Each structure stands twice: as structure tokens, then as C-alpha cells.
Amino acid sequence: SQQGEEDPQALSIQEGENATMNCSYKTSINNLQWYRQNSGRGLVHLILIRSNEREKHSGRLRVTLDTSKKSSSLLITASRAADTASYFCVGGFKTIFGAGTRLFVKA
Amino acid sequence: DTGVSQDPRHKITKRGQNVTFRCDPISEHNRLYWYRQTLGQGPEFLTYFQNEAQLEKSRLLSDRFSAERPKGSFSTLEIQRTEQGDSAMYLCASSLGGAGDTQYFGPGTRLTVL
Numbered sequence: 001s002q003q004g005e006e007d008p009q010a011l012s013i014q015e016g017e018n019a020t021m022n023c024s025y026k027t028s029i030n031n032l033q034w035y036r037q038n039s040g041r042g043l044v045h046l047i048l049i050r051s052n053e054r055e056k057h058s059g060r061l062r063v064t065l066d067t068s069k070k071s072s073s074l075l076i077t078a079s080r081a082a083d084t085a086s087y088f089c090v091g092g093f094k095t096i097f098g099a100g101t102r103l104f105v106k107a
Numbered sequence: 108d109t110g111v112s113q114d115p116r117h118k119i120t121k122r123g124q125n126v127t128f129r130c131d132p133i134s135e136h137n138r139l140y141w142y143r144q145t146l147g148q149g150p151e152f153l154t155y156f157q158n159e160a161q162l163e164k165s166r167l168l169s170d171r172f173s174a175e176r177p178k179g180s181f182s183t184l185e186i187q188r189t190e191q192g193d194s195a196m197y198l199c200a201s202s203l204g205g206a207g208d209t210q211y212f213g214p215g216t217r218l219t220v221l
Contacts, residue, residue: 042213044212045210088150097142098149
């Protein structure tokens with residue numbers, strides 16, 4: 001299965017700091033996606049990075065992908081309290097989610 | 108189009124009862140997915156449709172679970188003889204299909220089995 005496993009499981013930072021979370025996956029992928037889930041709300045797609053890309057930016061988000069290590073990282077810069085959520089990575093077509101990284105941004 | 112919608116948002120039922128959930132995908136999306144999510148865990152894939160065809164079912168989808176997408180538009184997920192272990196959030200998502208496919212999720216239906 002193409003399962004993403006996020007690390008760390010939980011992260012607590014101050015508003016304004018950067019947050020980095022990592023993802024590892026097991027099999028070859030065509031693309032990798034990051035999703036966010038706020039407490040009590042649905043999953044929101046954040047960004048997709050293709051297997052032939054190494055880095056991608058979207059606003060305050062930066063995603064890297066290292067296919068040789070089967071890993072990806074999501075960087076959120078200048079974090080805000082509203083970024084408090086769980087973040088999931090998903091590799092490829094068969095979307096198998098890990099347990100996610102729970103990010104808490106303190107105001 | 109306002110996105111993927113699910114109905115009901117909450118359902119409380121007694122053990123042994125049958126329940127049915129509905130999902131309305133984004134109109135032009137060919138693919139529709141069902142997931143189950145329990146507290147503190149990521150969504151678990153249950154099944155997906157390409158138009159009206161159900162192409163894959165997870166082993167999590169026991170014979171008490173059935174999903175349909177009769178006209179390739181909305182979908183229903185039915186759970187028969189509910190058990191307390193079925194209590195979870197049931198998420199629906201849809202996508203256009205093809206490479207680099209992005210899934211758009213609905214708000215989910217929270218099921219509580221007493």
C-alpha cells in the first residue's frame with residue numbers, strides 16, 4: 001500500500017515560528033499530496049508535488065520531495081493560530097493516510 | 108458548485124439498525140471515494156467509484172457495508188446491522204480522475220452507534 005507516515009506525531013510552536021513536518025512512504029509514487037484537517041472540519045487539499053519535482057511553494061507552504069529516500073517535508077512559515085490542525089501526506093493514487101501530524105500554534 | 112456535500116452530518120442509531128449516508132460530489136468529477144475516520148487517526152480508504160462502477164473495495168468494507176453510485180453522480184453508503192465499532196466519521200471525496208488527481212472532501216457524516 002502507498003501509505004504516508006507523518007513525523008512528528010505532534011508539534012507545538014509559537015505563532016510566527018516555522019513548522020516543519022515530515023512524511024515517509026513505502027512504495028514508488030507519481031505524486032505526493034498534503035492535506036490539512038482542522039478540528040471538526042473536513043480535509044482540505046494543500047499542495048501536490050509530482051515525482052519529478054524536488055520543491056514546490058504555495059504561499060507560506062514549502063514542500064520538498066526526495067524520491068530516493070521516499071520522504072517529503074512540509075514547511076509552514078510564519079505560522080498562525082489558524083494553522084492549528086492535523087496534517088496528512090498521501091502518496092499516489094491509492095490514498096492511504098497515516099495518523100498525521102497534529103500541529104498546535106500558540107497565539 | 109459549492110463542493111462535496113454529505114447528508115446527514117450526524118447520525119445516532121441503536122446497535123442493529125441500518126443506516127444510509129448520501130454523498131453528492133462536485134458535478135464534473137468522475138471519481139468518488141468513501142473513507143472512515145476514527146478519533147486521532149487518519150482516514151481509512153473504504154471504496155471508490157469511477158462513474159457508476161465500483162472499482163475497488165477495502166478489506167475494511169465488510170459484507171454489512173454496501174456502496175452504490177447508480178447514475179454516476181451521487182453515492183450512498185449503507186451499513187446494515189450496525190455495531191458500536193462502526194461509530195466513526197464517514198468521509199466522501201470526489202476527483203476528476205487522471206494523473207495527479209486531487210481529492211476534494213466533504214464535511215463528513217458522524218455516526219454514533221449506541
